[in-house]
Structure formats: structure tokens, C-alpha cells
Amino acid sequence: MTIAGFIRKKKVILDVDTGIDDAIAIMLALASPELEVLGITTVSGNIDLESATKNTLKVLKLIGREDIPVYKGAVKPLWRSIRYAKEVHGDCGLAGQLNDLEPGEAQSLSAGDFIKAQIERYPGEITLIMTGPETNLGLLLMQERNLALNLKEIIVMGGVANGRGNESPVAEFNIAIDPEAADLVFHSGAPLTMVGLDVTRKALLRRSDIDALKASEAVKRFVDLVTLEYRQRFAAVNGFEACLMHDPLAVAVAVDPSLVKCVHRYVGIETESRYCDGQTVCDFDDRWGKTPNAEVCVELDLERFLDLLTNRLNRY
Ligand code: RIB
Ligand code: CA
Secondary structure (H helix, E strand, C coil): CCHHHCCCCEEEEEEECCCHHHHHHHHHHHCCCCEEEEEEEECCCCCCHHHHHHHHHHHHHHCCCCCCCEEECCCCCCCCCCCCCHHHHCCCCCCCCCCCCCCCCCCCCCHHHHHHHHHHHCCCCEEEEECCCCHHHHHHHHHCCCHHHHCCEEEEECCCCCCCCCCCCCCCHHHHHCHHHHHHHHCCCCCEEEECHHHHCCCEEEHHHHHCCCCCHHHHHHHHHHHHHHHHHHHHHHCCCEEECHHHHHHHHHHCHHHEEEEEECEEECCCCCCCCCCEEECCCCCCCCCCCEEEEEEECHHHHHHHHHHHHCCC
16 A cells, blocks of 8 residues: 555566466456556466467456456476376367457566566565466576575465365475476475465355356357366365366466465475475474465455455456
């Protein structure tokens, strides 16, 4: 907040692997006056880099925000081979939606060069919201170890501090795809908030929430259809339709940090294990005596999150 009660916009860069929930996260960010989205960088994860980039451009076209520049990033993890999540997001990454939209063009500047240039232009002011594998920032940190010290904060959708993984028994997808990149990011020295499965598994967008949306017909139809198959798979297991809003919650935390309760702990990233690669090991009891490196989200105010998400989507 600044003088006269005007909200100072938070400068953000979204780093995405546009899939279903990344798409809704982008929509939330661009409907939130608290945020100034400087640009969107893409990375392979849910889907290949070209598709993630094309999907991002299509979402921007759908909401009339082709003014937001998009920059292509890493085509694969730092060292590991890539694997996608087509079983969740579909072969195109958006559950077959937006096929009728012709995407605009990504910028010629690379994602890494864009992020680096913006950090140099706005030292200490940028919030990097990462909702895919952390390869883009990992590559930058390999070249310039202290680069992230000039970020205001990093908000990561990734990991799970106390519970099961969704890519392996112990690892969450974004971390598991590129654990070495995550290790660099979690040890970058920048203030980092870990929005893990601990809270995103509670961030359920239910069919009733979608039915109640008052957004434009095109946006409401997109949110309904892009989440439909996911909701139906969820219902087959849980008895009711819902879509986990992993990535929108990371954006919501940037908008209103009070939506979550966090604990300041040391989180290590497993990179050399036969069974636990990609595990985010949270030292809740300070067994190791290491300096805490993350605000770990442990509780979510679901109703306030859903209010924020739906009210912002209704602005389209
Ligand atoms: O584990 C959930 C995360 O992996 C989300 O960001 C989803 O989009 C996938 O990237
Ligand atoms: Ca994602």
C-alpha cells in the first residue's frame, strides 16, 4: 500500500507449462489489479515447449490480452530427459480446447534473457511465480549464482512437505521433472514461498463453482470444458466433480498472502535417490539446524480463495 491508499501493483513474471491449471492461473493473474504482469515465460512440463507456448498465446487471445509478451524457455530439464503429463492435460495440453484459436507469436528474446533483463531493470521488485518445472530459473542460476538475490520473491507451485506425491510416491510433478533445477532455486537465497500439494490438494474448484461463474460465455465455456475430463476423473475416485487449482493458488498467494498459513522451514530437494528423487524434504522439527529457505504453505482458507478466483474470472 502507498500514500493515499493506492495499491502499489506487484510486478510479476509468470513461468508456466501451460496446461489446464496454468491457463486458469494466467487468467487469474491478468484479472487481478494487484499484479502487473511484465511477461510470461514458458517451459516444457505438462506438455512440450512449443505446445505450452502456443497454449499460453491462445489463452491470452481468448481473454483479449495479446499485449502480454510471451517468451520461450527450456525445451527439457537441466540434465534429465523430459516426460510430460498428457494423461492429465491431454495431447495438446488444454484438454482439446481452443483448437479454433490461432495463437499469436512469442517474442524472439529467450525466457532466460527476459527474466535476467527484468531483474536488472527492476532490482528487488519482481515476484517470479513458477507453476511448472523450474528449469528456466535453474539455467540462469547456473550462469549467475546470485541472480535471484535481486528478486523480491519467488512463489513456487511445487513440492509436498507432508504427504504423498503426485508424480511418484513422494514427489510432486513440477519438482520431480527437474529436481536439480529445483535444488538451485530453493537454494538461490531469494525469499521463496512453496505452494505445495499440502494446500493445493484442498484448492478444489467444484462443478457448482463453475456453474455459478458469471464470466463471458466464451470464458465460462472454456473453464468448464478445459476442466471437464479432469473433474470427471476426479469424480470417479472421490464421488464428486472437482479440479485441483494448483497453479491458480500460487497466483492467488501473490495477490493475497493471507489466504495461506506458512511455516518458515528448511526444505531440501532430493536429487540422488533410487526411490525419492524430487522429494521436497521439509525439516519441520529443525533436525538439521539448517537456515530456513522457504515459507512452506500448510493451511488454506479455501472459501476466500474460491471467492477471489471466481470473482476475478467473472471480470472477463
Ligand atoms: O503438480 C501439479 C503441477 O504440475 C501443476 O503446476 C500442473 O500444471 C503441473 O505442472
Ligand atoms: Ca503447471
